Amino acid sequence: MKTAANIVSILVAGVVLGLVFREFRKPKAATGPGPGEVVYQPDVAPGEEPTASKEEMDVPEVVRLDSPPLLNHFELIERSGKPISTDDLKGQPYVLSFFFTTCPSICPQQNQRIQKLQDEFAGQPIRFVSITCDPEKDTPEVLTEYAARYGADKEQWLFLTGELDYIRQIGVDMFRQPIAKGFHTEKLVLVDAEGNIEGMYVQTEPVHMEKLREAMRSMIEPK
Structure with a gap:
């Protein structure tokens, strides 16, 4: 009986070892x-x-718009206290963004990237337009102090404020971006010299930022 039991144990062990060996010989699954x-x-x-x-x-x-925006004109107050409208912006392309001055993370990073663009395109016929989504706090005086942190040129980089409901309408109806008090997307909108939206670029994506630079250069380089 003991011999038979030993034989059975040997056979079972052989089967188990055979299965383990087969598993090791299997090709590894592709993981990408x-x-x-x-x-x-x-x-x-x-x-x-x-x-x-x-x-x-x-x-x-x-993002490219596949249909005309519902709103094609706006007028807001710049940090200087001067009204700025889309008519004033025509004649030069501009990069538009939404932000608010008390934002702790996304907005500072976003505006640092815009600052780099401003430095790169300094003196070029292109503007940067930043619209607050917390206008109750972001008065022209507050925007003036905030803009100074980023060395924002008064002519090339504009900071705009107004009524929140109107700013929300501008975001949704003109730029297809949801806006609420203290809320905005991470997209930068490139608008051409005629006021047409060329595209929307995610500012946290390096590939998008390089594409944005290329599009900006193509708009201002002599044809």
Whole structure:
């Protein structure tokens, strides 16, 4: 009986070892490309070099409007106290954004990126327009102090305020962006010299920021 039991134990052990060995021989399942690895795009022919990394492939497309905005004109108060309207902005392209001065994180980062754009395009025929979404606190005096933190040029980088309901209407009806008190998106809107919206760029995406720079250059370079 003891011999039979030993034989059975040996056979069971052999089966178990065989199964374990087969598992090790199985090819590993694909887990996808790692960080920084190149992803081959569907439109790249065999033998051609791909042009995008995995990070770039994951970036959402720049938003383009497929229909005219419901609102095509606004007038707000600049930090200088001067009224500024879309008619005043025509003749030069501009990059528009929403923010509020007491924002602890997103707005400072966003305005630092705009500051870099201002420095890069200093003296060029392009403006930056920042509209507060907390106008009750962000008076012209507060905006003046806030703009100074970023070295905002008084002519090239405008800071606008007004009534919240009106600003909310501007955001939704003109720029397709939800606006509430102390709430806004992370998108920068590029508007051409005629007042048409060229596209909306996510300021936290490096790929979008580079595309924005390219679009800005194309608008101001001589044809």
